[in-house]
Structures are given as structure tokens and as C-alpha cells.
Amino acid sequence: MARRAIDGQRVVGAPAQRGIVVAVDLDDERRPIEPELVEFEALIEAAGASVVDRIVQRRPAVDAATLVGSGKAREIADRAAELDANVIFVLNDLRPRQRKNLEKIVPIAIVDRTMLILDVFARHARSREGKLQVELAQLRYRQSNLIGAGADLSRLGGGVGTRGPGETKLEVDRRRIQQRITLLTRQLDDVKRQRETRRSSPRHEPLAALVGYTNVGKSSLLNALARSDVFVADQPFATLDPTMRRVYLGPGRYARVVDTVGFITDLPKDLVATFRATLEELAQADLLVNVIDASNPDWPRQRVAVNDLLHELDLDAKSRLTVFNKADAVAGEVPREPGSLAVSAKTGAGLDVLRAELLARLP
Ligand SMILES: Nc1nc2c(ncn2[C@@H]2O[C@H](COP(=O)(O)OP(=O)(O)OP(=O)(O)O)[C@@H](O)[C@H]2O)c(=O)[nH]1
Ligand SMILES: [Mg+2]
Structure with a gap:
């Protein structure tokens, strides 16, 4: 069975991942869970996996040991066996200890929201810098959360990744991960230096940056x-690399x-940290154009996230x-x-x- 090395390529033609979505609903009216679940499942789809079931447990707080209650965890294990699922996708933040305990009860790969987002980024990265940034973020996250390679989404499939790796394997992984992080950091520094050289070329036309929630x-x-074809x-996350076009205003x-x-x-x-260089280009902009999806009823929540970032x-x-x-897609009033x-x-x-407004607001 072909396996993905830490620094290797995605396994081509690996069988599809069948996932069960697991979430704890804390019943916080300021943070309803439904929109988060919808978004989570869109991420799963973008990562190339399918959702075979959704198990949401409502409780006032997460279980300190196993996130969901231990009875619920056993129920998840049974359901996974019944539906032939090979991964559970956990919506809530998962502490290393909770992950470890949960792995003992549910013996399949456990992928949390951060890992999922990192995986979608890994799939969509095109530029050399983008690829380096994503891999670095993945390794850092894995390292700080003591996650073995068994939970690597791209390695899942028939028989692979059905259990976390043993301790010795983890030790070896850890050393290799550290070496790889050192190498990636050096390579990224090189790319950044090259970009700075490019940036110092004279620019006279004003710069507007499109920012906003994904999709x-x-x-x-x-x-x-720009009448372009980007x-x-x-x-989510169709675009990773910054793309610039010249736009006629008048x-x-x-x-x-x-x-x-x-x-x-x-x-x-870890993603914000590694993508900081890319995002720092926003600081060069004369104007930020904050794009909102008015057709998404969830736009106010999305806007808060954008402002926070x-x-x-x-x-x-x-x-x-x-x-x-x-x-055009708004039912009712924009x-x-x-x-x-x-x-x-x-x-x-x-x-x-919009063109007129850009003309008026740009220097
Ligand atoms: N109905 C409608 N759909 C739109 C409009 N603009 C974009 N879309 C659709 O919305 C989806 C996302 O569009 P993108 O332009 O890729 O969005 P994005 O903000 O660049 O997304 P990411 O790069 O993934 O963060 C696509 O299916 C588009 O066809 C619009 O004005 N009306
Ligand atoms: Mg885009």
C-alpha cells in the first residue's frame, strides 16, 4: 500500500474517506451551532471526503477527558463500524489529552477543524510559497498537538490510518518533523527575500485589496x-495565492x-503565522475592499470574523x-x-x- 511520506505527495487514487461529523453543542445562543456545521461540512467536501453521519451531543460543557461523554464516544465507535466510516471530523477544539482518550474508544482517524482547513489549503496551494507555508503550518500544528501521521487525511482509505501510530513510530515522526520544519523555514525565508526584491520595483498605480470571508x-x-479569468x-479556499490585476477605472x-x-x-x-507574509501585502494597499456575501444569511457572523482578523x-x-x-441572489432586500x-x-x-467609488477613494 502506497503511503504518503511526511514530505511526500498525496496518494493518487486513494479510496474515498467516509467521515462521521462529531460536535458538542454548548447551546450558546450567541453562537448557534447550525451555521458552523454547514460550514464544517463544506470544508469536508472541499477536502474530498464524504459525510456519512452527523452526531451532535448537547451538553453544558465539553467532557474534559473525551470531549463528548464516554457513552457517546462508544456510540460513535459503534456507528463508525456499522457505516464503515474511516474518519471522524470533530468540530470543537480538541485538546491532546481528549484526542488521545477518544482515540482509545473510537479506533479510527480523528481529524479536527484546524487539520481540515490545513488539508484544504494543502490541496489548493499552487505557488511554491503557498505550498511551503501550508506544509509548515501542518507540521507545526501536528507537533504542538502530538498528532501522529495516522490521522493524515490524505493517507486514509482502505486499511490505512485506522489507528494512531505506536509510541516508537511517533518518536521517529517527531524527529523527522523537526528536521523538516527547519528546512521549510529556511526555504521560506529565501522565497520571502526574493519577493522583497521584486516588491522594491517602482509602482505608481494605486492598490486596492479585496478582503473578505471565503467564498x-x-x-x-x-x-x-478586470475582465480576467482567475x-x-x-x-471554501479556492484562492490561496495573491493575484493582482490591472483594472480600468476611467x-x-x-x-x-x-x-x-x-x-x-x-x-x-499556525496558518495565520505562516501566511502572515502573504497577508502583510494588505498593508501595502491604499484601500481595503471588504466583500460580503449578501445572499448568505450567515453574513453578520462572517463579517465579525473578518474584522477580528x-x-x-x-x-x-x-x-x-x-x-x-x-x-442578484438575495431574497428580499440587500x-x-x-x-x-x-x-x-x-x-x-x-x-x-464601484468603479466610480474606487476612482474617488483611491489616490
Ligand atoms: N449568484 C451569485 N454568485 C456569485 C457571485 N459572485 C460569486 N458568486 C459565486 O460564489 C462562489 C464563490 O466565488 P469566488 O469568486 O470563488 O469566491 P472567493 O471569495 O474568491 O472565494 P475563495 O477564494 O474560496 O475564498 C462561486 O460559485 C461564484 O460563482 C454573484 O454576484 N452572484
Ligand atoms: Mg477566490
């Missing part, structure tokens, strides 16, 4: 504005518009323009706020107003 239509908007897909006036990686609630810390990236002081996209615009990247509605 809101940032790339579509760039395409509509990759667009109805799934006679003799152009702007550079950059499309970047989308945000998500609780974006894994912009704050974390020290971008609070940047000039911002709020754009409600997918206006949300309006002072200074905001409603557009549709799909139909082109509102793009003239």
Missing part, C-alpha cells in the same frame, strides 16, 4: 472588474486590484469600503449601510458605481 465572490469580483469555485485611470486568500472564523493560528493583522486604520456582493455598495459580480450590477 463570498472576491475572485469573481476581480474577474468582473479561478472561481463554489467551495479615462487614463487604472488601479491595481489584488485578490487574496479568504478568511474564516477561528483561522488556525483584520484587527489581528494591524489593519484597523486602513481605509475601507464595504461591498455587498451576490445582490443590506445597506452608510457608504456601502451593493453589487453582483455575476450580473455586473453595481460595478459602475
Whole structure:
């Protein structure tokens, strides 16, 4: 059976992963679980796995030892055997101790939300820098959470990864992981230096950066504005590498518009750390165009996540323009706020107003 080395390639043609979604619902009315589950399942799909069941346990707090209650854990194990599932996807944060205990009761791979997001990133990374960044984030996360290679999504499938690795295997893994981290860090430094050299070339046209939650239509908007053909897909994290296009605003006036990686609630810390260099390019922008998916009833929650991340990236002081996209798909009224615009990247509605606004707001 072909296996994926720590630094190796994805196994081609590996059998599909059949997953059970597991979540603890803390019944917090400020944080309803349903939208989070919907988003979680979209991530699972983007990672190429399928959901065969969903088990949600409602309780006032997570179990300190096993996350779900131990009775529930046994129920999950039975269900997994019955449905021939080879992975459980856990929505809540999982401490190393909880993971270890849970592994003993449910003897299949356990993948948490962070690992899932990292896996989707790994699948979608195209540039050398993107690939290095994702692998580094994966290894760091694995290292700090004592996760063995048995839980590697891309290795799952018939017979593989049905159990966590033994202690000795883990020791070997750990040493190799550390060596690999050192190497990746060095390579990334090189890439960064090269980019800085490129950046120092003269730029005279103003720069607007599209920011927003994942899947809101940032790339579509760039395409509509620049008449370009950047990759667009109805799934989270279709874009990872920043893409810049020149956009015509009016006679003799152009702007550079950059499309970047989308945000998500609780974006894994290891990812923010490794992607900081990419995101730092936002600091170069004259204007942040905050794109919102007006057709998604969950947009207010998404907006909070975006604001939190912009704050974390020290971008609070940047000039911002709020754009409600997918206006064509809104049932009822498009949300309006002072200074905001409603557009549709799909139909082109509102793009003239957006161009005019960019012209007025950019230096
Ligand atoms: N109805 C409608 N759909 C849209 C519109 N803009 C984008 N979409 C769809 O929304 C989905 C996501 O679009 P993308 O442009 O890939 O979104 P993104 O923000 O770049 O997403 P990531 O790069 O994955 O973060 C695609 O299926 C698009 O076709 C719009 O104005 N109206
Ligand atoms: Mg995109």
C-alpha cells in the first residue's frame, strides 16, 4: 500500500474517506451551532471526503477527558463500524489529552477543524510559497498537538490510518518533523527575500485589496472588474495565492486590484503565522475592499470574523469600503449601510458605481 511520506505527495487514487461529523453543542445562543456545521461540512467536501453521519451531543460543557461523554464516544465507535466510516471530523477544539482518550474508544482517524482547513489549503496551494507555508503550518500544528501521521487525511482509505501510530513510530515522526520544519523555514525565508526584491520595483498605480470571508465572490469580483479569468469555485479556499490585476477605472485611470486568500472564523493560528507574509501585502494597499456575501444569511457572523482578523493583522486604520456582493441572489432586500455598495459580480450590477467609488477613494 502506497503511503504518503511526511514530505511526500498525496496518494493518487486513494479510496474515498467516509467521515462521521462529531460536535458538542454548548447551546450558546450567541453562537448557534447550525451555521458552523454547514460550514464544517463544506470544508469536508472541499477536502474530498464524504459525510456519512452527523452526531451532535448537547451538553453544558465539553467532557474534559473525551470531549463528548464516554457513552457517546462508544456510540460513535459503534456507528463508525456499522457505516464503515474511516474518519471522524470533530468540530470543537480538541485538546491532546481528549484526542488521545477518544482515540482509545473510537479506533479510527480523528481529524479536527484546524487539520481540515490545513488539508484544504494543502490541496489548493499552487505557488511554491503557498505550498511551503501550508506544509509548515501542518507540521507545526501536528507537533504542538502530538498528532501522529495516522490521522493524515490524505493517507486514509482502505486499511490505512485506522489507528494512531505506536509510541516508537511517533518518536521517529517527531524527529523527522523537526528536521523538516527547519528546512521549510529556511526555504521560506529565501522565497520571502526574493519577493522583497521584486516588491522594491517602482509602482505608481494605486492598490486596492479585496478582503473578505471565503467564498463570498472576491475572485469573481476581480474577474468582473478586470475582465480576467482567475479561478472561481463554489467551495471554501479556492484562492490561496495573491493575484493582482490591472483594472480600468476611467479615462487614463487604472488601479491595481489584488485578490487574496479568504478568511474564516477561528483561522488556525499556525496558518495565520505562516501566511502572515502573504497577508502583510494588505498593508501595502491604499484601500481595503471588504466583500460580503449578501445572499448568505450567515453574513453578520462572517463579517465579525473578518474584522477580528483584520484587527489581528494591524489593519484597523486602513481605509475601507464595504461591498455587498451576490445582490442578484438575495431574497428580499440587500443590506445597506452608510457608504456601502451593493453589487453582483455575476450580473455586473453595481460595478459602475464601484468603479466610480474606487476612482474617488483611491489616490
Ligand atoms: N449568484 C451569485 N454568485 C456569485 C457571485 N459572485 C460569486 N458568486 C459565486 O460564489 C462562489 C464563490 O466565488 P469566488 O469568486 O470563488 O469566491 P472567493 O471569495 O474568491 O472565494 P475563495 O477564494 O474560496 O475564498 C462561486 O460559485 C461564484 O460563482 C454573484 O454576484 N452572484
Ligand atoms: Mg477566490
